[in-house]
Structures are given as C-alpha cells and as structure tokens.
Amino acid sequence: MALPSKLQRQFSPEEIQFIAGNDIISIVPNFTMEKMDFIQATYGPFIPPLQSQVPLWLALALKKNRKCTIVPPDWLKKVVVVFLVYFSRPLLLPKFILFKTPPILPEYLQELLQQEEAQDAIQKVPFHYMEVAHMLLEFAPDEMPDLEQVRKLLKDVRECRQSKTRALLEGLEDIDREKVIKLHNLSRMEINELRPIFTEAFNEITKLPEVGPREDETMEA
Amino acid sequence: MDNHSSLSSSINITQSSNALYEATFDDELNTDDVAELTEIWINERNCPEILPYKKRLIEDLMELIEHQARTTLPDVRERLSDKEIEYAQSYQELLEKHYTKSFLGSLPQSQQDVNEKFNNLSSVSVPDDYSAVIIRGKENEGDIQLDSRGEITLSPTSIYMVRYSDVQLLLEEGRVELI
Numbered sequence: 351m352a353l354p355s356k357l358q359r360q361f362s363p364e365e366i367q368f369i370a371g372n373d374i375i376s377i378v379p380n381f382t383m384e385k386m387d388f389i390q391a392t393y394g395p396f397i398p399p400l401q402s403q404v405p406l407w408l409a410l411a412l413k414k415n416r417k418c419t420i421v422p423p424d425w426l427k428k429v430v431v432v433f434l435v436y437f438s439r440p441l442l443l444p445k446f447i448l449f450k451t452p453p454i455l456p457e458y459l460q461e462l463l464q465q466e467e468a469q470d471a472i473q474k475v476p477f478h479y480m481e482v483a484h485m486l487l488e489f490a491p492d493e494m495p496d497l498e499q500v501r502k503l504l505k506d507v508r509e510c511r512q513s514k515t516r517a518l519l520e521g522l523e524d525i526d527r528e529k530v531i532k533l534h535n536l537s538r539m540e541i542n543e544l545r546p547i548f549t550e551a552f553n554e555i556t557k558l559p560e561v562g563p564r565e566d567e568t569m570e571a
Numbered sequence: 572m573d574n575h576s577s578l579s580s581s582i583n584i585t586q587s588s589n590a591l592y593e594a595t596f597d598d599e600l601n602t603d604d605v606a607e608l609t610e611i612w613i614n615e616r617n618c619p620e621i622l623p624y625k626k627r628l629i630e631d632l633m634e635l636i637e638h639q640a641r642t643t644l645p646d647v648r649e650r651l652s653d654k655e656i657e658y659a660q661s662y663q664e665l666l667e668k669h670y671t672k673s674f675l676g677s678l679p680q681s682q683q684d685v686n687e688k689f690n691n692l693s694s695v696s697v698p699d700d701y702s703a704v705i706i707r708g709k710e711n712e713g714d715i716q717l718d719s720r721g722e723i724t725l726s727p728t729s730i731y732m733v734r735y736s737d738v739q740l741l742l743e744e745g746r747v748e749l750i
Contacts (some may be wrong), residue, residue, distance in 0.1 A: 353616075357616075358616075361616065369609065369613070372606070372609065389604075389605055389632070389635055389636070389639070390603050390604070390605035390606070391603060474728075529720060529721060530717065530720055530721065530723055530731045530732065530733045530737075531731060531732040531733075532729075532730070532731055533705060533730040533731060533732055534728065534729055534730055535728075535730075536730060538750060541705055541730070541750055545705065548703065548705075548732060549702065549703035549704075549705075549732070552703035552732055553699075553701070553702060553703055556701065556703075556734065557701075
C-alpha cells in the first residue's frame with residue numbers, strides 16, 4: 351500500500367509521539383528484576399529504591415501496570431535555587447536580605463517563558479519538549495508537580511513560539527534563491543507542523559525566475 | 572539457544588544512551604540497529620526521492636522479530652523488496668491500461684507512447700530534487716560550504732531548510748538527517 355497523501359507531507363501526531371517515546375527518562379521501579387532484554391537494548395537491573403534509566407515508552411508501560419513511579423525530567427521540575435545565583439547579582443542583594451530564606455526562583459518553564467517573551471529569537475528547548483510533557487501530563491499526572499501551572503506555562507510558551515514562527519514565514523519573502531533558511535531551536539513537533547507550509551512556500555519561491563531589469567523594458571522619459 | 576545468540580551477535584545491540592535532559596539538550600548518537608531503522612524511516616518519509624533499501628538491516632531485524640514472536644513467516648523477508656518491485660510494476664501496468672482505455676487508444680498511433688517527451692517535459696514522473704527538506708547534522712562537524720548557497724553549520728542543534736539536491740550527497744554519506 352502506498353502512503354496516503356496526508357502522511358506524505360507530515361508525520362501524524364501519533365508518529366511524532368512514537369519518535370519522542372524513545373527518549374530516556376528516570377524511573378523508580380517498585381519491583382526487583384535482573385534485566386529486561388529487548389531487541390534494541392537491555393534495561394535494568396531494577397533495584398528499588400534506585401533509579402533506572404529507561405525509554406519513555408517503557409516507563410509509561412510500567413507506570414500503567416503500576417510497576418514504577420516516574421521522575422519528571424529536570425526541565426519540568428521546580429528548581430529550588432542556590433544562594434549563588436543571588437550573590438552573583440548584587441542588585442538583588444537588598445531584596446534577598448529582607449527574606450529569611452532564599453525565595454524559590456522560577457522553574458525552568460517559567461524562565462523559558464520569560465526568555466521567550468523577552469527575545470525575538472526562538473529559545474532553545476529540549477527537542478521533544480511538547481511531546482514528552484504531553485505524554486507525562488496524560489499518563490502520569492500524579493507524578494507531575496504543579497499540574498495546572500505546568501499546563502499553563504507550556505501553553506504560553508507554545509503560543510509565544512508560534513507567533514515567532516509567523517515572523518520566520520514572513521522572512522521567507524526576502525530569501526535569495528541562493529540561501530538556506532535557518533530553523534534553529536525549533537522542536538520536532540513544531541517543525542512537523544510547519545513543514546507543509548514552509549516547504550510549499552520555499553518551493554514556489556525558488557521556482558520564480560530571477561527578477562531583474564529586462565533589456566526591452568526601459569523607462570521612457 | 573545457539574540460534575538466538577548468533578542472531579544477537581550479528582546485530583549491533585548497545586545500551587541506548589539518549590540523554591535528552593542533560594545540559595547540552597543535544598540528542599546523542601545511538602549506534603544500535605533500531606535507532607538506525609527509526610532514522611531511516613524518518614529520512615524516507617521526508618525525502619522527495621526513494622532512498623536505498625537497507626536489505627541487510629531490515630532482514631536481520633525481521634528475523635529477530637520472528638524469532639521472538641515464534642511464528643514462521645518464511646517468505647516475508649525474501650519478498651519484501653521484491654514485493655516493492657512487483658507493486659511498482661503492477662501499478663505501471665494498471666496505469667497504462669487505464670490511460671489506453673480512457674483516451675490513448677483513440678489517439679492516432681504516433682501519440683500513444685506513455686514515455687514521450689515534449690520540449691523537455693516528460694510524462695514520466697521523476698522525484699523533484701529541488702524540493703525543500705529540513706535537515707540537521709548528525710555530529711558536530713563545524714561549518715561547511717554548500718555549493719553556492721553559502722555556509723551552514725553541521726551539528727545536531729543547527730536546523731536548516733534547504734533544497735534536497737544541495738544535501739543529497741551529505742545524506743548519502745550519513746552526515747545529515749532529515750527531520
């Protein structure tokens with residue numbers, strides 16, 4: 351069977367999720383086992399309460415069968431900050447002195463949102479950030495700290511990035527037929543979303559003949 | 572038992588070490604066959620032309636799956652690539668028959684050739700090498716010159732949209748992947 355035309359231009363959301371499922375994540379197993387042999391690799395041994403590194407698909411399968419708890423990746427966790435950051439920014443020192451304990455600095459996502467909103471350029475994110483976050487929120491919501499806040503932050507980050515990609519699209523107008531287009535810092539899911547629009551535009555633009563003054567068309571005074 | 576170990580030794584199985592959440596945020600390279608298959612699948616989906624069929628890889632993996640499933644599918648491996656040839660041939664035959672019946676048959680003899688060329692326009696479809704593809708480097712190789720299109724940086728964090736023809740060789744060499 352040939353591939354349906356819709357799939358020829360983009361991956362389906364399920365396929366994107368499938369690809370992201372190969373990323374490694376930490377779990378705390380609640381069973382003991384020597385090793386698990388798979389075609390691709392061997393995982394284990396599983397010895398609670400030690401953490402194990404397994405692919406996300408395996409972590410979710412184990413979680414579904416109540417065999418483990420998932421450790422959310424750093425970028426989805428709240429980060430309790432170290433004094434150093436405050437000491438290195440003397441302007442904040444007076445504020446710091448007012449508090450008895452150092453305030454908890456924004457989580458990675460919150461910082462990312464701030465950066466994203468402050469800068470014109472798209473900020474660096476984990477390549478599968480949306481897919482992994484979505485899978486964890488859907489299949490392991492009890493492991494996620496601050497569920498609602500994470501959801502909101504993700505939504506805001508995504509929207510902010512989307513508005514920037516619109517600018518990227520407008521930048522296409524100016525491209526020289528000779529140049530390449532930089533898409534740094536976009537995540538796989540975003541690239542997949544944009545692919546049909548961008549490639550269509552790119553293909554059409556590069557087909558246009560070079561514009562220049564023609565000899566038979568001269569301005570007559 | 573022996574069968575299994577000989578199968579395993581013919582396939583490169585390593586501990587996968589993708590560490591997405593480390594400070595660099597780069598995807599690290601896997602050297603195992605399943606990761607290779609995943610990459611080949613993604614490249615093929617994104618590419619405007621047909622890429623080389625990796626017979627050995629697919630056959631080895633199919634063999635291992637069969638062994639695990641303990642079902643006998645004796646003909647699947649042999650026929651997989653031949654099936655593709657068969658499919659293409661029967662598609663071509665069907666198409667020709669359809670064209671002939673619909674209108675070609677009523678045209679004068681000289682116009683009936685399905686492979687005809689008219690002013691450099693061929694009725695045979697070929698892959699459009701000028702299509703856009705999105706690439707990134709597989710390893711940190713630094714900057715390279717892309718024909719007349721300027722310099723790009725080959726690294727897993729540098730993503731570009733380029734014309735397929737510009738990177739065809741790099742893809743063949745395994746220095747970039749399509750995403």
